[in-house]
Amino acid sequence: NKVWDKTVDVIVVGSGAGALTAALRSHDLGMRVLVVEKSDVYGGTSAISGGGIWIPDNHQISQLGGEDSEEKSISYLKNIIGHDPGDGRIEAFVGNAKKMLKYLENNTRVRYESQPAYADYYPEVEGGLPGYRSMDPLPFDARELGDEFEKLRPTTKATLMLGRMSMDMKQARVMLTRSPGFLPTTLKVMWRYWSDLPWRFKSSRDRLLMLGNALVGALRASMMDRNIPLWLSSPMKNLITENDTVIGIEVEKDGKTLRLKAQKGVILATGGFEQNQAMREQYLPQPSHTSWSGTPAGQNTGDGITAGMALGAEVAYMEHAWWAPSTLPPGEVQSQILFVERALPGSMMVNSAGKRFCNEAAPYNDIGYDMYRADQEEGVTAAPCWFVFDARFRNRYPCGPLLPGYAAPDSRLPDHLKKDDYYFRENTLEALAEKIGVDKEGLLNTVREYNANAQKGIDPEFNKGKSLFDRYYGDPTSPSSPCNAPLEKGPFYAIKVNAGDIGTKGGLRTDVHARVLDRQGQAIPGLYATGNTSASPMVQTYPGAGATLGPAMTFGYLAANHIKNDM
Ligand code: FAD
Known part of the structure; x- marks a missing residue:
């Protein structure tokens, strides 16, 4: 009978959007909650994200003149996964995501708006929609947070x-x-x-x-309305069990180890393992590096996943991440994700042979798989690869940290982004190829062939710009087409692109109630997981903008429901 430093009903570990949703729901169901966060700021990756949530069949769709159904959404998800994962979590997500959102909108300060023009990532696949399922948070006034604004992870x-x-x-x-x-x-x-x-x-x-800060700000302010405590700088070190049931956690706080009792359950929401180099090397395809991730440096080191594994929990999909090609500006520890630039006309991505290997405008998750697949080819490197563009592109559009040339010409870029430290510029493609160590003939041939079609606005090789989703981030005013234009006007530019991510995807295997399962498929009593600590219900795919936060919040909500019903 060891002494407890604090006793509550539910302990939520981590302070991303899934965690805070779970905390609010647990409180509103009459349970005493404590949230513990490792960092000295709250919000995790969720706070620096776009804050978008993918909510199939949400209540705003019909109000906006769209149409959706649970069946359609489930069929879309299974079509893009390529099979039925068979654990019921797709159905649980689709059936409950809209309920989670309604709960938040009716009871908290969180507000969302469906985006009719933001297409699913595979709108042409059966069950896909040209918009509506992706929802953005409404702006949130930081004054509602009072002094707690200081502790919100800055965007x-x-x-x-x-x-x-x-x-x-x-x-x-x-x-x-x-x-x-x-x-x-x-x-x-x-x-x-x-x-x-x-x-x-x-x-x-x-x-x-706006974006993730609006989401986390609104969640945190709603916690303050309820006096739900949030301990910062309090990393969980271990789970505490009794008779194979999780009954609490050990945290480090102010230099001491504290024992916290959770009478009803512990919800792990410590993110993935993308900031843990050893785990990256053990599980992810190589090469791979923590600094290629767009998530906050040093935070998500897989703590929840390892704590669960130590109790015999099963893990799944550990070789997958929410891939996203990224660029690491000099002196930075965290990469910037290339969400938009790849779809803009006058650019391409090439491997070391100077060849294109993918539809550059495809969903970012696909590009990661494409990079690793292309990297397997004998004697060719595609992870990293090169993003190549011409002077017209440089002048009109941003690229990573480079503002468009009209706003920041090469001569006026900040010192740390100076040519050759970060980006390469040469008057000819031959000279550029030499500079970046890419096969010269290969690059010249690739650009010549691409240009011939791009003039007509098409890309027969990889169909860039064919999908409605590709065109979402294209330039609608481009004369040839939103995504394709020849690279013809020198100087020519290149930046290095890494196989980055916005979080890992593999983690503890969970069931429809977000309960953590052991290797025999049995729920470990008292233990729940959501977000990137759990193996994603989306398996290898990414259905649309908001498909990581939507499920994280939904399964956080479901975990709280189950804990309550189990009481
Ligand atoms: P996080 O939000 O990262 O939260 C985990 C928290 O746990 C962190 O605060 C961490 O410090 C804490 N923690 C870790 N270990 C411990 C420990 N031992 N004890 C206590 N606390 C611990 N997804 C979308 O769905 N929509 C978007 O619009 C979107 N935009 C994105 C934009 C960018 C630039 C990036 C990088 C990502 C984006 N994502 C988006 C992805 C999304 O942000 C993440 O997948 C999601 O935030 C993961 O949520 P999580 O709760 O699992 O982890």
């Missing part, structure tokens, strides 16, 4: 205009792709930021939170 510069001003997804897209309305949108964002005078004197951080 990354990449999602802010000029590194300061918040943009929502629609504004970001208009600006990045130079879609119609580009100038008024830019001015509107700048005006809103600079005219917010009282706040400007207080902080350079934008008061209007």
Whole structure:
């Protein structure tokens, strides 16, 4: 009978969106909750994400004139996975995601808006939709957080205009792709930021939170409404069991090890293992490095997964990640994900043979698989590969940390992004190939063949721009087509692209209630997992924007429901 330092009903480990949803739901079902977070800020990757959630058959779809059903969504998911995983989690997700959202909207400060034009990632597959299922958080006023705003993980510069001003997804897209309305949108964002005078004197951080900061900010403020405690700088070290039941955790806090009792359950939401180099080497395809990930450096080191494994939990899909090609600017420890640039015209990705190997505008998750597949070819390197573009592209569009040339010409780029440290520029393709060590003939042939078709706006080799999804991030004003244009105007540019990720995907195997299963398929009493700590129900695929947070929040909600019903 060892002494407990604190006793509650539910302990939630981690403070991403799945964790905080689980905490709110547990509280609202009448349970005492404690959230413990390893970092000195809360929100995890969820806070720096787009905050989008993929909610099939959500209640806003019909209001917006769209149509969806559970059957359609389930069939889409099984079609893109390629089989029925058979564990019922697809059905559990589709049936409950919309309930989770309704619960949040009816009871908390979280608000979402369905995006009718944001296509599923495979809209042409049976059951896919041209929009609606991806939902974005509404902006959230940081004043609602009071002093807790200081402890919200700040969003990354990449999602802010000029590194300061918040943009929502629609504004970001208009600006990045130079879609119609580009100038008024830019001015509107700048005006809103600079005219917010009282706040400007207080902080350079934008008061209007968008994307993942809006989501986590709204969740945290809703926790404050309920006085749900959140301990920062309190990493979980171990799970505590009694008679094979999880009854608590050990955390480190203020230099001490504390024993925390969870009378009803522990929900692990410590993210994946993308920041753990040893685990990356053990499980993921190689080469692979923590710094290629777009997630916060040093945080998600697989702690929940290893703690579960130590109790005999089964893991699945450990070789998968939510892949996303990334670029690592000099001096940075965290990569920037190339979400948009690949779809813009006048660019291509090539391997060391100077050849294209994929549809560059495809969903980012596919590009990761493509890079590793192409890297298998004898004598060829595709992980990393090169993103090559011409002067017209450079002038019009951003690329990683490079602002478009019209806003930041080469001569005015910050020192750490100077030519040859980060990006390469040469007057001819031959010279560029030599500089980056790519086969010269290969690159010249590739560009020649691609250009001949791109002039007509087509890409017979990889069908770039054919899917509705490809065109979402294309430039609708491009004369040839939104995604394809010849690379013909020198100088020519290249940046190195790594096989990055936005989190790993494998983890503890869970059931329809988010219970962690052991190697015999039996639930480990008292132990639940959600988000990237659990093996994703999506297996290897990525159905649409928001397909990591949507399930993380849904299974967090379901974990709380099950703990309550099990009481
Ligand atoms: P996290 O949100 O990372 O939370 C895990 C938390 O656990 C962290 O705060 C961590 O510090 C903490 N922790 C770790 N170990 C311990 C421990 N031992 N004890 C206590 N706490 C611990 N997905 C979408 O669905 N939609 C999007 O729009 C989207 N946009 C993205 C944009 C970017 C740039 C990136 C990088 C990712 C994006 N993603 C998006 C992916 C998504 O953000 C992640 O998959 C998701 O946040 C993972 O949630 P999680 O709860 O598993 O982990």
